[in-house]
Amino acid sequence: MMDFSVFRKKSLLKLASVLALSTLLLAAAGCGSSSKEASSGKAGETKELKYRVMPTATSDLFDGGIKPILEKKGYKLTPVKITDSIQREMALDEGKIDFHVDAHKAWIDQVNKSKGTHLTAILPLPTVPTAIYGGSKKTLEEVAPGDVIAIPNDASNLARAYQLLEQLGWIKLDPSKDKDHVTGKDIVENPKNLQFKEMKGPSINTIRSDVAYIILRGSDAYNAKIDFNSALFAENPDSIKDSMRIALCIADKNKDTQWVKDIIEAYKSPEFKEYVKKTGSFWILPDYMK
Template identity: 45%
Template sequence: MKKKKIKFIVITAIIVFLLLIVGFLSFGRKSTPANETKQTIRLGSSPGPYSELFLKGIKPILEKEGYKVTNKTFNNLLNADIALSDNQIDLNVDQHTAYLKNFNQEKKAKLAAITKIPTVPTGIYPANKKTLKTVSSGDRIAIPNDPANTARAYNLLVKAGWITLKDGTDPITATSKDIVSNKYNLRITELDSSTIPRSVKDFDYVILPGSVAYSAK
């Protein structure tokens, strides 16, 4: 029953997402003079379920509305955000709030969110170890190296009871320097999240953002 409930919530969130995006863009279309050329929407897609959702669920609706939707693919979200900041594309749909805020701060950019979308949560996944219950001293763990997801990973390790962070640590900017105790003396390696699934044999556990876990199946 729990799985069915979660599935229902996700489906509902996706439907709301579709309606919000289409409504937002349709509003812009209705304010355009009838004799004006239809707008071209330039999407920047990166690996993960969110770009797939847009391309499969929203693009056909927009095309029926008279829009032309083009897609420029990027191998990671950072490059898609840079392109968006440089006005090479009009939108992307692949990031959570913490990542957006961190990008704006690091790149002195002014990206803004249009609407929320359903997200796949970050998780700890077994690699050489088969269950989280078998964690032991000296285990190796890979986490994402981009600042926003690095912070999420350290907070997830806190939630698991494996490390603690110093009092007053900002959960959005947590780094390895904020660790005050490491219960299992975990050997933590920060890697590009897209490469972690190909390196699972080198680690006992890995932490992956939802979009990367989805793509890695």
């Protein structure tokens, strides 16, 4: 005859063992969950970010001042070389790169409209001003009727060049037009009958001695190794429109991601502000860096 008291005691011991084992398994599962959470990026995963890199002032500023900050946070930054500006934006829209720092809002808006992309210039960055430099003429006072001025021919920087000439007082633009999209046809006053040679920005410096003056966007002056201090007239913090400031450019779908927030935080950090001071005083700084 079976002793039920012994059976009951053995059953209780087995139950206690099962409960103890279950507790250990749950604890292990909890630890596993934490490890999995870490590897998914919530607790320090190395996240690879691909970005367009070119020899421009803003790209170099990113590499020198922002990249080290992001790497300390565990990010892996992989540069991708794309020379064509349209291809750059298409790569950004298609996710082949995650961001770049070489365009302004006016350009991004134009590409969105013409190409159907969904991009955002999410944060204004330190910007090298567009400026007029001497060609065959060395001072602004030498300007004469019929002088030729070479200017960039892409739509957004063309408009930017004409705005600069209006600020200088050499031309007047149609006040009813959107200044970000003006062309030579929108010049309503040109008392000196100045002539404008519209051409690709990177090529302008090669004909410098053949024209009276040249207008260069910051990246073209930087690549041509022109001293920014030699500019005869340049954009300034009060004259440059927000839409013409170089910006952190991303795809719309990524605007709420943690990595975008981390890049923005890096640009707003005291560490980056100190780094920019060491590179020169020519930058037009965004309000958050003043």
